[in-house]
Structures are given as structure tokens and as C-alpha cells.
Amino acid sequence: MSNSIDSLVRMINQIAAxxxxxxxxxxxxxxxxxxxxxxxxxxxxxxxxxxSELNAVA
Incomplete structure (x- = not known):
């Protein structure tokens, strides 16, 4: 996974949390x-x- 996708996944999971x-x-x-x-x-x-890496709410 690219760094930009990693960042997007991290951000959306934080938003969801x-x-x-x-x-x-x-x-x-x-x-x-x-x-x-x-x-x-x-x-x-x-x-x-x-x-599979996203929070269920995301």
C-alpha cells in the first residue's frame, strides 16, 4: 500500500473512532x-x- 493510501486509511479510521x-x-x-x-x-x-483495514464505521 502506498504512503498516501496509508495516510488516508489512518485518517478515516481516526475520524470513525x-x-x-x-x-x-x-x-x-x-x-x-x-x-x-x-x-x-x-x-x-x-x-x-x-x-479490511477500515474501521467498521468508516
């Missing part, structure tokens, strides 16, 4: 990604097929 106390943690993660991540960041993560 910090959202666990929310009423709807998944919605919190989605809202965060829509607000702060570029479309390229989302596309890179999606195309990397690293789902």
Missing part, C-alpha cells in the same frame, strides 16, 4: 468526508480496496 459517540456515527463520517476531503482523496481510498 472520534465519531463513535455520535447518534449516527456513519453519518458523522460521511459528513466529515463531504466537508473536508477532496473528491480525489475519496476516489483514491475507494479504488485502493483496503476495506
Amino acid at each position: 472520534n465519531s463513535m459517540g455520535a447518534h449516527d456515527p456513519t453519518a458523522e463520517v460521511v459528513n466529515h468526508l463531504r466537508s473536508f476531503w477532496t473528491p480525489k482523496m475519496c476516489a483514491d481510498l475507494k479504488s485502493s480496496n483496503v476495506t
